[in-house]
Amino acid sequence: MIKFSLNGKNVEVDVDTDMPLLWVLRDELKLTGTKFGCGMGLCGACTVHMNGQPIRSCSVPIASIEGSTITSIEGLPGTSQSDAGPSETNLHPVQQAWVQHNVPQCGYCQPGQIMSAAALLEQNPNPSDEEIDQFMSGNICRCGTYPRIRTAIKSLAANHKVE
């Protein structure tokens, strides 16, 4: 049994210890917001937070998660809990910026993008353009929403001047 905290609740799972966290979330716990993109930690679609840090959940076996605090897209602060129903206003600042700048196209990579962006701004509230590019280059978007992701993150930067 592997025990960890997920989105503020204690969870226990009984699976093969080498099963990556991604599949524990999706298949075992039925949380499908975290996406599969490559299975090799190359695309960022599976990004969640482990003890506040962004990790590629497709490449982290569940055994390594024992005792950790995990946040998935469903648990990003500001996101309402699923059984309460979605609320337009209860969004994390990153999600609000995504709305303001109409970021998503197909939407598939966006949970991973949002989790990475949230982690970036947590670590570095005022990233430079280069820092944004470097940090976010681990998240692939095939629809090409990069220009809007950049604008959205910059709008949240601490020294951002509102025009």
Place this chain on the structure above:
Amino acid sequence: MIPIENISRRTFLEKLSAVSGGLILGAVIPFRHTVASPLDPSLDSLVLNLFVQIAENNQVYIICHRSEMGQGIRTSLPQVVADELQADWAKVQIIQGQANSDYGSQNTDGSRSVRDFYQVMREMGAAARTMLEQAAAARWQVPVEQVSADQHRIVHSLTGRQLSYGQLAQEAAALPIPAKESLVLKPRSAFNYIGQPVQIVDMHDMLTGSAIFGQDIQLPNMRYAAISRSPSLGATLKTFEAKDARKVSGVYDVVVMPDRGKPVSYKSLSGVAVLANNTWAALQGKKQLKPVWQHEGHDSSNYLQGLVSSVQTPGQAVLQRGDFYTAIDQCADTLNATYTVPYQSHLPMETPAAVAYFHQGTCEIWACVQSPQATQQTVATELGIDPKTVKVNVTLLGGAFGRKSKPDFVVEAAYLAQRSGSPVKVFWSREDDIRHDYYHAISAQYYHAGLDNQGRVTAWLQRTAFPSYGSLFREGADMPSDGELSMGFADVPFAMQHLRCERHRAEAHVRIGWLRAVANIHHAFAVNSFVDEIAVKTNVKVTDLWRQLLGNAGTVDPTVDGFNYRNSGKSLDEYPIDIGRFHALIDLIESNTQLYKTLPKNQGWGFSIHRSFCSYVCVATKVEVKNGRVAVVEMHAAIDCGLVVNPDRVRSQLEGSMVFGLSIALMGNMTVKDGQIEQSNFHDAPVTRMHQCPSVTIHIAPGDKQLPGGVGEPGVPPVLASVSNAIYAASGVRIRDLPVNKHFRI
């Protein structure tokens, strides 16, 4: 926790929905109109039905019958309906239509959802509005001229009485649907939603992880299948280790996938499936299979050399004007060049996935498909069951670019589900997606121009060779089809006296498929590179050369010169090849950029322009080439797509096309050796990442007076040559063989 079953009946609409007492419209606006699919013109026909439902609780349900893959169609077409309906957008909910021929074509490809259905959606909205007006007038016993629809209510002008749509729904539903000819459509000045940047309807779900894609479908007792597939066409399975796979914890079965023979079409590939209780176990089981295949030895490098050689020789003429071969001998000067583009992979972020469940005499499917009716038909044919028993629910698509038009992955799920009492999900890994794609055709193009002694082009020859997607449907099809040649080849918009277009044979050795912009990709690269080379040779600004080659305003008709031109399924009367619109677009990009301003050393601009899917796009790209590395710094794209329904989605599609086109131009290179694709994941099949993305500015030409043209694909083709032309300007190195990363670091 979210419930195990994450599909609600509300999400997927049955043909006759159980919205009790509500108004269900449809049926009686017959509109028979053949829309050519990329494949077979006789397959598609448009009949309108069942797009609007109004419930007594005042919710309006608008059906989207086209697949959402990021182009925003679940928003754009419904906003047209809602506008004519005079609905309050906040009270509108979108329902995804299942496979149902009553909707007309659901093949979401060819950038045609808006241009094919704009008028139809207006009529559907107007019809519903008319019936609500009639119902209100009847209830109030007043002439219908005294009532009008406004924001989800019908209002009686004289008394101010009003009734909501919900209150009128039942009576309106009992009325006959008005004749199309009697409908009054809104004047453009009265549009509330059309032309507005309406926010996408799935925004909240996408941001919070509750949006359901094909990969996300969950059903009780669902099983998971991972399949080890044939590495190349016609390969034979010799041996595999079922025993070792079955030993993996969670695996409960190993099933051989049948060889469905030729032509390959949308059939599932042969192979071996591992079935398990979860995805991870299925993948681990698949690793233990160790299949041994006997297969042919296609080599893409040798094959490309063959294409290059063939285009150095005369091919079969498909278009001729004047007499090129005589004229060229009399030219004062000539230039020729050969261009190549490798196989490309679609690489949608969401790999293919499908769930199938046989229950109560039905084969029910949930899948991320672009073509639900073709899915229904293919599953029925391959499994030998009645298509009427196949129900196809369409999820959101996590990107597609044409891959998900081919429902081979759904056939897999249906086959395995048929043998099981449980629902079966077939999961494609990224390796599966890359190794078993329907590839964009590898190609070689040859261009030869003759100039007079003033340096003006008087004679022009182009040859193209690439395996056709026709090979999917007809064994031995080895000539580019008229449809493919209509994409940037035989429709070159030039006015010179002598023009000749020739095609060459090319056998297919892999599954060839259409990938966002299709044959426009390599044709636009070649023609725009060649025009740039002529501009350099004759010391003329490339935009001025384009103006010369285009000639005076007017229209081009390739049929005049003997070619069976397809025009993306539209008539040339409705959607002419309009030279004036090319000129206007060049003017637009020039006025928004400084293409000819002196730049620092190692920087350069590249220009490219292309018409495809009835729209016009030009792209200007600035690159810096330094120490063997290319950095794409800035891109501007201008689009003339006629009337714009949702300008924010047009902008986002163009932004996305720049990034997508950069992936092809800079690094797109799928190679085959010994019959197998060499690449397997994003480390060896790279795509554009954030740090490689330039600043992007989109300019939308005012297009109110024109019919809507395509938006999803037209931005891609001009990207390639804009990059290689810019690299030439910056470095003096001319790239004729893509991708760029064969020549420079990126």
